[in-house]
Amino acid sequence: MSRYTRAPGLYIKDGKKDRQIWVVDVRKTISAGVADRFIKITSGSDLEVISALRAIARGRILEVDSVGGLSVGELTELVEAMKSAKYGVLFFGLGLTQSKGRHRNIDAAIRLIQDMNHFTKWGMMPMRGHYNVAGANKTSTWQTGYPYAVDYARGYPRYQPGEYTAVDMLVRGEPDVVLNIAADPAAHFPRGAVKHLASVPVINLDPKRNMTSLLAKVNIQTAIAGIECDGAATRMDGLPLYLKKVVDPPEGILPDRDVLRMIYEEVRRLKK
Amino acid sequence: MSKQVILTNGRVYDPMNGIDGELKDICISNGKIVERVEGSAKKIDLKGRLVMAGGVDMHSHIVGSKVGVGRAMCPEDHRKDPVPKTKHTRAGVGYTMPNSYVIGYRYSAMGYTTVIEPALPALKALGSWEEMEDLHNLDSGLLPMFCNSMITFHYVKEGDLSGLAAYIAWVLQKVGGLGVKVVNPGGTYAWAHGVDLRDPDGEVPGWGISPREITRALCQAVESLGLPHMMHFHPNNLGRVGNLETTIRQLDAIRDIKGHGGRKHICHLTHMSFETLGNVEGAGTEWKDIASGGLEFAKYFNKNKHFTADLGQITFGPATTMTGDGPFEFYLYQLTGGKWTNIAVDVELPGGAGIVPYTYSPKAAGNSVQWTIPLEFALNVDDVWRCIMSTDNPNAGPFTKYPLVMSWLMSKKQRDIWMEDMHKFAHERSALPTIEREWSLYEMAISTRAAPAKILGIESVKGHIGVGADADISVYDIDPTKVDLAKNPDRIIKTFSTSYLTFLRGEQVSKKGVVKGTEDRKVWSIHPELNEGLWTRINKELEEIMNDWYSHSFYNYPVPERYRAHLEQKIPVDSTSVPA
Numbered sequence: 001m002s003r004y005t006r007a008p009g010l011y012i013k014d015g016k017k018d019r020q021i022w023v024v025d026v027r028k029t030i031s032a033g034v035a036d037r038f039i040k041i042t043s044g045s046d047l048e049v050i051s052a053l054r055a056i057a058r059g060r061i062l063e064v065d066s067v068g069g070l071s072v073g074e075l076t077e078l079v080e081a082m083k084s085a086k087y088g089v090l091f092f093g094l095g096l097t098q099s100k101g102r103h104r105n106i107d108a109a110i111r112l113i114q115d116m117n118h119f120t121k122w123g124m125m126p127m128r129g130h131y132n133v134a135g136a137n138k139t140s141t142w143q144t145g146y147p148y149a150v151d152y153a154r155g156y157p158r159y160q161p162g163e164y165t166a167v168d169m170l171v172r173g174e175p176d177v178v179l180n181i182a183a184d185p186a187a188h189f190p191r192g193a194v195k196h197l198a199s200v201p202v203i204n205l206d207p208k209r210n211m212t213s214l215l216a217k218v219n220i221q222t223a224i225a226g227i228e229c230d231g232a233a234t235r236m237d238g239l240p241l242y243l244k245k246v247v248d249p250p251e252g253i254l255p256d257r258d259v260l261r262m263i264y265e266e267v268r269r270l271k272k
Numbered sequence: 273m274s275k276q277v278i279l280t281n282g283r284v285y286d287p288m289n290g291i292d293g294e295l296k297d298i299c300i301s302n303g304k305i306v307e308r309v310e311g312s313a314k315k316i317d318l319k320g321r322l323v324m325a326g327g328v329d330m331h332s333h334i335v336g337s338k339v340g341v342g343r344a345m346c347p348e349d350h351r352k353d354p355v356p357k358t359k360h361t362r363a364g365v366g367y368t369m370p371n372s373y374v375i376g377y378r379y380s381a382m383g384y385t386t387v388i389e390p391a392l393p394a395l396k397a398l399g400s401w402e403e404m405e406d407l408h409n410l411d412s413g414l415l416p417m418f419c420n421s422m423i424t425f426h427y428v429k430e431g432d433l434s435g436l437a438a439y440i441a442w443v444l445q446k447v448g449g450l451g452v453k454v455v456n457p458g459g460t461y462a463w464a465h466g467v468d469l470r471d472p473d474g475e476v477p478g479w480g481i482s483p484r485e486i487t488r489a490l491c492q493a494v495e496s497l498g499l500p501h502m503m504h505f506h507p508n509n510l511g512r513v514g515n516l517e518t519t520i521r522q523l524d525a526i527r528d529i530k531g532h533g534g535r536k537h538i539c540h541l542t543h544m545s546f547e548t549l550g551n552v553e554g555a556g557t558e559w560k561d562i563a564s565g566g567l568e569f570a571k572y573f574n575k576n577k578h579f580t581a582d583l584g585q586i587t588f589g590p591a592t593t594m595t596g597d598g599p600f601e602f603y604l605y606q607l608t609g610g611k612w613t614n615i616a617v618d619v620e621l622p623g624g625a626g627i628v629p630y631t632y633s634p635k636a637a638g639n640s641v642q643w644t645i646p647l648e649f650a651l652n653v654d655d656v657w658r659c660i661m662s663t664d665n666p667n668a669g670p671f672t673k674y675p676l677v678m679s680w681l682m683s684k685k686q687r688d689i690w691m692e693d694m695h696k697f698a699h700e701r702s703a704l705p706t707i708e709r710e711w712s713l714y715e716m717a718i719s720t721r722a723a724p725a726k727i728l729g730i731e732s733v734k735g736h737i738g739v740g741a742d743a744d745i746s747v748y749d750i751d752p753t754k755v756d757l758a759k760n761p762d763r764i765i766k767t768f769s770t771s772y773l774t775f776l777r778g779e780q781v782s783k784k785g786v787v788k789g790t791e792d793r794k795v796w797s798i799h800p801e802l803n804e805g806l807w808t809r810i811n812k813e814l815e816e817i818m819n820d821w822y823s824h825s826f827y828n829y830p831v832p833e834r835y836r837a838h839l840e841q842k843i844p845v846d847s848t849s850v851p852a
Contacts, residue, residue: 010821086466114612117602121466123616141340142372142403145350145365156354156363157371159347230834232398238337238615240399241824242832 001034022081024049025095039078042069047101050108053079057115083119090124097126103161128236130183135234170196178202180212181256187211205256222256223249231255275778276301276313279745282323283752285717288726288736292714293752295320300743303778307739320751321772324717325737326385326744330724331504331542331582332665334375335389335407335414336400337615338594338625342666343369345613346592346629360788368592368629368666376409377789378672380782383746383771386411386725386734387671390453390504390542391596391625393417393617395822397447401795401835408789409781411734411744411841413450413796415504416443417596418490419457421620423817425479428489437493437850438810441800444499446830448797448840450728451501452494455596458483459508460623463599464616470509472522483508484525491526491538497800497847498532500729504540505579510600511546513638514557516565519547520572527578536577540727543584543664544569545646552701559638564702566648574654580727582660583646585677586632586639587669594627594667601626619821632669640695644702647680647687651709656718660727674720675768679761681711681719686761710758729843730796743778746771794841801844805852 006015023035032038041049045068052067056079062072070078082088090113096105109124116122128134137147144150146159162168166185169175170193177200186194187210197215204216207224225231226243228250233241249255254262277300284296299309333339343350350365355374357363364371370378379387387410392400394416404412418424418440427436440452458476462469465477472484491503503526509518523541531538541547550565551557573581593604598614598621605612605628616624632639653659661681665671679686684707691698691705699705711719725735733742749772750763757764774782781788802810818826 004823087464114605117614121464123614137344138337138340138399139402141344142335143364143406145343145369145371146347147344152363154354155356157350157365158354159351230832232402232835234399238341238396238399239824240396240402242398242828 001031020081020085022078039074040069044100045069046096046099046105047108049075050105050112053082054108054112054115057083057112057119082116082122085120085122088116088120088122090122091127092124093127094129125237132233134236134238135232135240138234138238167193170194176200179205180216181205181260184210184212186215205259220259221250221253222259223253225255228253229255231257275303276309276311277743277775277778277780278309278313278315279323279747280315280317281320282318282747283320284323284737285713286325286722286737287714287718288325288722288731289738296323298323298737298745300745300775300778303743305737305739305741305743316773318747318772320753322713322748322750322752322767323737324383324746324748325721325725325735325741326746326774326776327379327383327720328724328728328735329379329384329387329662329665329671329720330540330660330728331390331584331662332387332671333389333391333594333667334387334410334665335372335403335412336392337396338391338596338627339369340403341613341615342592342594342627343371345611345627349590349592349629358787362789366672368590368670372403372406373408373789376407377787380409380774380776380787381770381785382672382674382768383748383774383782384410384671385744385746385774385776386730388413388415388450388728390415391417391455392447392449392453393596393621393625394443394447394449395617395620395829397449398831398835401448401831401839404795404839405835408791409776409787409793411742411776411794411796413728414448415451415453415501416447416449417453417455417621418443419454419486420459420461420596420623422461422622422821423619423814424486424490425458425461425476425481426817428481428486429479433489433492433496434806434851435810435813436489437496437847438802438806439814440490440493441497441802441847441850442810442814444798444800448795448831448836450796450798451499451504452490453504453506453596454487454490455506456483456508456510456600457486457490460596460598460621462623463602464622464624468599470512470518472508472518472525484522487522488526488529491529495529495532495538496850498845499798499800500843500845501727501798502531502535502538502540502580504542506542506595506597507547509547510595510597511549511604512557513549513559513562514551516548516550516569519544520569523572523576523579527576529578531578537580537658537727539579541579541581543662543667544581544649545584545586545642545668546664548645548649549642562638562641562697562701564641564644564648564704566645567652567703569645570649570652573649573658574652577655577658580658580660580723581649582662582664582724583650583677584662584664584668585646585680586643587663587673587676588632588634588639588643589669589673590629590631591669592627592629592666594625596621596625598623598626601628604628604630618823634690634694634698637695637697640698641701643694644698644704648702648704648707650681650711650719651704651707656711656715657723657726659719660724661716661719672769675765678716678720678768679764682713682716682764683758683761684708684710685759686764689761713752713757728796743775745773745775747773749784793839795836795839796841796843799842799844800847802850803848803852806850809852
């Protein structure tokens with residue numbers, strides 16, 4: 001926030017005064033604490049709130065007093081603020097994708113932002129949480145046509161979030177081996193998924209020891225991109241960034257790409 | 273496998289060398305066409321089959337962030353066309369936006385060997401080079417956009433042509449670009465500020481300059497640098513009824529600019545079908561007023577020789593529109609009410625590229641008239657060397673529809689069949705039904721091989737099969753002396769959909785549609801060398817500007833050699849005469 005949102009720029013001279021940050025959430029977070037406004041909504045009411053905002057923006061009269069814990073007056077104020085902004089961006093996090101309604105929440109949010117562009121400039125951006133998720137999505141997309149949740153079982157890529165996504169595959173107990181790169185599913189996945197993970201061989205590539213290392217059958221330490229080896233990462237807004245190497249990795253430690261290449265070549269050799 | 277091949281008894285159409293359907297033998301050695309081969313060589317008797325140079329597509333969106341976002345936002349698009357892996361190719365998806373591998377394979381299967389990505393946001397070039405790693409089976413190149421960049425505006429406003437030329441040279445070198453793309457100059461930027469700027473003489477908000485001035489300056493800069501490919505131009509006011517007038521106005525605005533080395537053409541107008549919409553005389557500019565401007569534009573084209581053009585032919589059926597013209601995509605989204613994405617790239621493309629899936633229907637009034645425009649045009653131009661077949665893939669239709677477009681150009685019968693059920697406007701608002709001309713195979717070879725290679729400035733080795741050229745060859749399973757193609761349009765489609773053989777750099781990459789993946793290909797780029805004074809100056813100025821305006825460092829802008837060296841084919845250009 002201090003680097004991009006509150007910083008002065010060519011058009012916004014004083015990021016604190018001339019730029020507004022409004023946070024909408026079900027509880028008061030740290031971000032809410034530093035925002036100009038915090039709007040608390042009822043848990044699980046995202047879809048209703050977004051739909052109400054769209055209706056108000058289109059000049060409809062709501063036949064209720066409140067939606068998702070917000071009065072029609074508050075909702076109207078939010079719509080007016082959005083419409084009168086010069087350039088707005090909706091950042092949304094995992095909460096919106098994982099709460100009741102799931103991808104329908106995102107559909108509605110996309111529609112809200114499309115509607116807003118009839119009045120002024122608005123964009124939206126998913127807050128991906130971890131480093132270089134945008135890069136992984138991008139690479140998967142040009143290689144398979146799909147950003148994630150890709151299944152190759154039939155010899156061609158198929159896409160189905162909720163079916164081919166890691167958590168769902170694990171919960172159904174489908175994989176009999178897992179190659180895990182730069183993630184810590186043992187720490188972050190739901191119990192059902194971790195339970196299956198613990199019952200199959202896991203090959204874990206990571207520069208550091210993590211929870212998954214503890215249940216992995218094979219742990220391969222890899223070099224840290226941007227410190228021990230070079231590489232490219234994609235910033236959340238899609239900007240590719242070149243990461244330079246600063247120091248040599250410890251002896252025998254290779255970048256992920258080299259380890260993966262070696263595994264690939266060995267698999268090819270064994271298949272012959 | 274032998275690296276030497278002799279193709280005997282081919283019916284050759286090679287316009288760059290003036291060969292119009294002669295029976296010839298072609299010798300290939302080490303990826304090149306040679307006079308004769310020494311030692312052992314594989315001999316293939318073509319038995320009179322049609323032979324052309326590998327196809328050259330100078331305008332097809334195949335790589336980069338908008339293609340990626342387009343793919344990601346439309347999983348339903350790929351689902352209809354899964355592509356299983358084979359022994360020699362990787363798996364993927366097809367339809368309007370295939371994955372990288374399948375793009376290469378499908379072009380190979382059609383006999384195309386060189387395809388240029390015409391809209392690179394230079395700032396994101398590193399991502400595109402990474403993507404190129406997986407774009408197999410094709411020689412390629414990237415055209416960075418300079419049209420809505422605040423740095424361009426800065427130099428235009430200052431009237432500093434040397435600075436602008438140096439900025440272009442710097443970017444082309446640092447990111448590996450093949451030429452200069454101009455898309456809705458000033459208009460996309462204006463839209464970021466909520467201004468609908470479609471008038472070439474309007475004002476770009478906050479800069480006090482007009483699209484006309486930006487276009488002129490960029491065109492002059494390209495010529496002063498002596499770049500092989502001229503300014504690649506997508507004008508203002510695209511996709512609007514009656515825009516024939518503004519397009520001609522914009523082309524008139526650059527007519528006096530002198531081509532370097534005495535060359536005649538200083539601009540390539542791309543996807544003209546979107547820019548030459550006429551209107552019924554005396555009517556307004558609503559969609560109901562649409563008329564074809566193709567014939568009128570052909571007259572202008574025949575009279576004014578300073579530009580070349582490609583068609584951007586609508587093919588009917590599903591397409592995905594994607595362009596650096598963000599405001600046009602917003603307009604189109606308002607028409608469709610469906611999916612729409614805008615990708616803003618601050619400083620260099622603040623209004624953003626846009627993406628909207630679109631289905632063209634022959635029953636729709638606007639679509640049907642727009643379909644007639646490029647055909648009317650192509651069938652009335654007097655110089656096919658300036659007229660390139662394209663569909664602006666995947667904007668007016670996917671590249672896999674090229675054989676269909678060829679059938680319309682080569683067969684009056686085919687046009688009549690398609691017009692039978694078409695919206696009545698196609699008959700009433702266009703001269704196409706009365707046009708008898710049919711393109712010959714020789715003209716087709718010009719428009720899909722020789723001319724695009726020449727316009728791109730890579731004609732020494734691409735677009736022909738004379739000695740010294742890269743051995744990019746397509747053989748089609750037809751003896752043109754035995755079939756009247758104009759009378760058999762289905763045969764045209766069948767012939768050009770699947771080559772009999774395709775060679776890329778001497779390697780056989782496809783046989784009767786069975787493709788073999790290859791990573792042996794090149795990405796073409798231009799390296800304009802500036803004089804030392806100007807080079808020092810531009811580095812200093814760009815460092816200051818980028819540190820001020822960008823959210824990442826000047827030193828992080830260039831695409832590192834590691835991502836390029838093994839793919840890049842650099843064409844050096846001496847631009848030292850541009851004064852500091």
